[in-house]
Amino acid sequence: MALPMASSPAHHHDGLLPRMLAPDAHANAAPLLALRDFTVAFRGESGPVPVVRGIDLTLASGEALGIVGESGCGKSVTWLAALRLLGRGAVTSGEVLLSGQDITRLSERELAGIRGGRIGLIFQDPTSSLNPVQRIGTQLGEVLRLHRGLRGKAARTEALRLLDRVGIADAARRLGQYPHEFSGGMNQRVMIALALAGEPDVLVADEPTTALDATIQAQILDLIRDIRRETGMGLVLISHDIGVVADLCDRVAVMYAGRVVETAATQDLLTRPRHPYTRGLLAALPTLDGPRVRLTPIPGTVPSPDAMPPGCAFAPRCPIAIETCGGEIPPLVLAAQDQRAACLRLGETATQPGMPLSTLAASAFAEAGA
Amino acid sequence: MSPLLSVDDLARQYPVAMSGGQRRLLHAVDGVSFTLAAGRTLGIVGESGCGKSTAAKLVLGLLPATRGAIAFEGEPVTATRDRAWRALRRRMQMVHQDPLAALDRRLPVGEQVVEPLTIHGLEAGQDARQQKALALFEAVGLRPDLFQRYPHELSGGQRQRVVLARALVLGPSLLVCDEPISALDVSVAAQVINLLQDLQARFGMAYLFISHDLKVVRQIADEVAVMYLGRIVEQGPPEALFHAPTHPYTEALVSAVPTPLRGTRERIILQSDPPNPVERPGGCAFHPRCPRAIARCREETPALRQVADGRLAACHLVPSMAAPVPVAA
Numbered sequence: 136m137a138l139p140m141a142s143s144p145a146h147h148h149d150g151l152l153p154r155m156l157a158p159d160a161h162a163n164a165a166p167l168l169a170l171r172d173f174t175v176a177f178r179g180e181s182g183p184v185p186v187v188r189g190i191d192l193t194l195a196s197g198e199a200l201g202i203v204g205e206s207g208c209g210k211s212v213t214w215l216a217a218l219r220l221l222g223r224g225a226v227t228s229g230e231v232l233l234s235g236q237d238i239t240r241l242s243e244r245e246l247a248g249i250r251g252g253r254i255g256l257i258f259q260d261p262t263s264s265l266n267p268v269q270r271i272g273t274q275l276g277e278v279l280r281l282h283r284g285l286r287g288k289a290a291r292t293e294a295l296r297l298l299d300r301v302g303i304a305d306a307a308r309r310l311g312q313y314p315h316e317f318s319g320g321m322n323q324r325v326m327i328a329l330a331l332a333g334e335p336d337v338l339v340a341d342e343p344t345t346a347l348d349a350t351i352q353a354q355i356l357d358l359i360r361d362i363r364r365e366t367g368m369g370l371v372l373i374s375h376d377i378g379v380v381a382d383l384c385d386r387v388a389v390m391y392a393g394r395v396v397e398t399a400a401t402q403d404l405l406t407r408p409r410h411p412y413t414r415g416l417l418a419a420l421p422t423l424d425g426p427r428v429r430l431t432p433i434p435g436t437v438p439s440p441d442a443m444p445p446g447c448a449f450a451p452r453c454p455i456a457i458e459t460c461g462g463e464i465p466p467l468v469l470a471a472q473d474q475r476a477a478c479l480r481l482g483e484t485a486t487q488p489g490m491p492l493s494t495l496a497a498s499a500f501a502e503a504g505a
Numbered sequence: 506m507s508p509l510l511s512v513d514d515l516a517r518q519y520p521v522a523m524s525g526g527q528r529r530l531l532h533a534v535d536g537v538s539f540t541l542a543a544g545r546t547l548g549i550v551g552e553s554g555c556g557k558s559t560a561a562k563l564v565l566g567l568l569p570a571t572r573g574a575i576a577f578e579g580e581p582v583t584a585t586r587d588r589a590w591r592a593l594r595r596r597m598q599m600v601h602q603d604p605l606a607a608l609d610r611r612l613p614v615g616e617q618v619v620e621p622l623t624i625h626g627l628e629a630g631q632d633a634r635q636q637k638a639l640a641l642f643e644a645v646g647l648r649p650d651l652f653q654r655y656p657h658e659l660s661g662g663q664r665q666r667v668v669l670a671r672a673l674v675l676g677p678s679l680l681v682c683d684e685p686i687s688a689l690d691v692s693v694a695a696q697v698i699n700l701l702q703d704l705q706a707r708f709g710m711a712y713l714f715i716s717h718d719l720k721v722v723r724q725i726a727d728e729v730a731v732m733y734l735g736r737i738v739e740q741g742p743p744e745a746l747f748h749a750p751t752h753p754y755t756e757a758l759v760s761a762v763p764t765p766l767r768g769t770r771e772r773i774i775l776q777s778d779p780p781n782p783v784e785r786p787g788g789c790a791f792h793p794r795c796p797r798a799i800a801r802c803r804e805e806t807p808a809l810r811q812v813a814d815g816r817l818a819a820c821h822l823v824p825s826m827a828a829p830v831p832v833a834a
Contacts (some may be wrong), residue, residue, distance in 0.1 A: 353772060405765045419695035427743075430724065434696075
């Protein structure tokens with residue numbers, strides 16, 4: 136999106152600012168959250184190793200964006216680095232714009248006010264994010280004091296409301312308990328309550344249900360959906376499971392080897408994927424519905440960050456790669472309306488009318504997968 | 506013909522110290538029966554704590570059973586770790602979720618495939634054993650040049666292939682797989698699922714395939730058993746079970762699977778967590794979470810019995826088949 140907002144440096148506190156933050160301009164102009172040419176590299180023995188290699192993503196206010204990809208694709212690292220949660224080992228460049236303001240330029244103190252405030256965070260393993268020696272009530276109280284200025288009775292009333300909201304029964308007694316007294320699903324509910332305590336504009340959820348059992352996962356996905364419906368909170372859902380992402384998200388970005396290779400509305404991505412990697416992922420998934428057919432795997436494995444192939448990183452595994460694919464990194468270009476893909480061979484992946492997805496995806500991989 | 510594996514009323518209890526000093530019994534597996542024919546695949550699905558992994562360990566004789574009997578190739582399986590057990594174990598092998606934990610980090614992977622042959626005194630001579638191991642490398646799709654590599658030098662998918670080669674080198678007739686692809690990425694998981702199917706077609710061993718992932722089990726199993734709190738609540742062919750579940754728990758489990766392109770309208774959200782196995786509810790153990798429970802469900806434990814289309818279900822609400830027929834998997 137080539138909006139004037141995005142390109143104008145928002146950290147210049149000049150006369151433009153009040154107008155830019157007016158509610159109506161807010162909705163139409165700056166996206167709620169945007170990454171601009173964002174990169175992350177980890178310090179290595181022989182120089183920095185790039186793991187996120189130039190990401191551009193936008194999240195509109197109230198939108199749910201899913202980020203999918205396999206391990207090592209950079210899907211989690213992107214967001215952890217954007218919120219400066221990776222420590223000194225990670226070097227970043229590019230912009231992270233929150234309502235137009237580049238938060239990479241904020242002081243640690245200012246950023247701490249945003250994390251847990253306007254941007255809520257939940258992770259795969261709630262127990263590692265909760266303090267094991269503090270009562271749930273104390274932990275909720277701290278967030279309410281820091282981000283909302285609530286103390287005493289007002290904080291307790293709000294903490295009770297939050298626990299109740301995330302479906303924890305007997306909230307008054309639960310406030311006095313420790314994380315080990317809760318099940319995994321209940322701890323994830325506590326994490327969500329903690330994130331909600333800061334009244335976030337956007338929740339960044341990194342594999343929030345991966346460690347949970349199927350029936351509990353369904354409860355948590357349902358809870359996040361309900362809360363979004365109530366509050367209009369935006370969502371960035373990071374997951375390896377396209378099913379989970381499709382369940383909650385309006386739009387999906389597929390990552391491979393540190394880049395976004397395709398982004399589209401969820402239905403479009405699932406029914407007419409254009410990037411060969413997206414098509415490969417979908418063909419490799421077993422399903423519960425439809426006929427039971429042999430899976431079509433993607434041959435080979437994900438490249439290691441310190442041995443990235445030149446050009447398109449997927450080319451060595453791609454069934455339709457040609458020589459030029461190894462020569463240049465394809466830019467993310469418009470492949471269809473509201474659908475972008477980073478592939479030089481988009482002409483080969485245009486949907487033929489009437490061809491079912493399974494045939495399409497499978498035929499693209501038939502030779503290579505055999 | 507007698508089945509390859511037959512499990513009858515298998516149970517395993519653990520004494521557990523509760524807060525307040527009292528001791529209670531945890532019924533990890535509580536009266537499980539099934540049979541598995543040679544060359545077939547039985548999938549066991551269920552959530553954590555349902556007893557599926559304990560059942561696997563009991564079948565292999567890695568844990569002594571509290572009650573019940575296991576017969577494998579006509580011989581009783583006991584957890585005695587004696588000569589008879591070792592002879593049986595040669596014919597029943599195991600594949601775990603985490604291949605890195607299953608492999609010895611200090612040994613080249615090729616040697617680890619040779620090792621079982623040495624231990625069991627099979628294939629005379631180092632050369633013959635090496636040849637056999639290399640043949641298995643080829644069968645699981647590993648390049649021979651990886652033979653001298655160490656586990657950490659291989660990818661997750663390659664390591665799981667090594668584990669498979671090591672399990673298969675002894676020519677087992679049963680492979681117990683406990684979440685064998687859960688740690689693998691989607692694109693690699695599909696490779697390993699296909700490989701498991703190819704290996705079964707080529708070598709003819711049976712699989713006892715344990716997984717929390719219904720989609721994977723549907724892909725690979727001929728028959729599926731759904732476990733809840735130590736018992737099988739429904740069992741039948743995957744297409745029947747997953748497309749038209751009869752037990753309310755199977756129904757909830759199937760509807761909980763997030764599937765691309767399927768609406769979420771019809772999803773059944775179960776209330777609360779599964780109960781602590783130490784405090785197993787009376788009657789049907791599922792009744793406190795069951796959206797359809799009636800008074801009888803609190804009083805009386807439903808038996809696993811044959812229902813309309815020949816599958817098995819343990820639910821008072823599912824009508825029985827008119828005349829009970831003997832069951833074979």
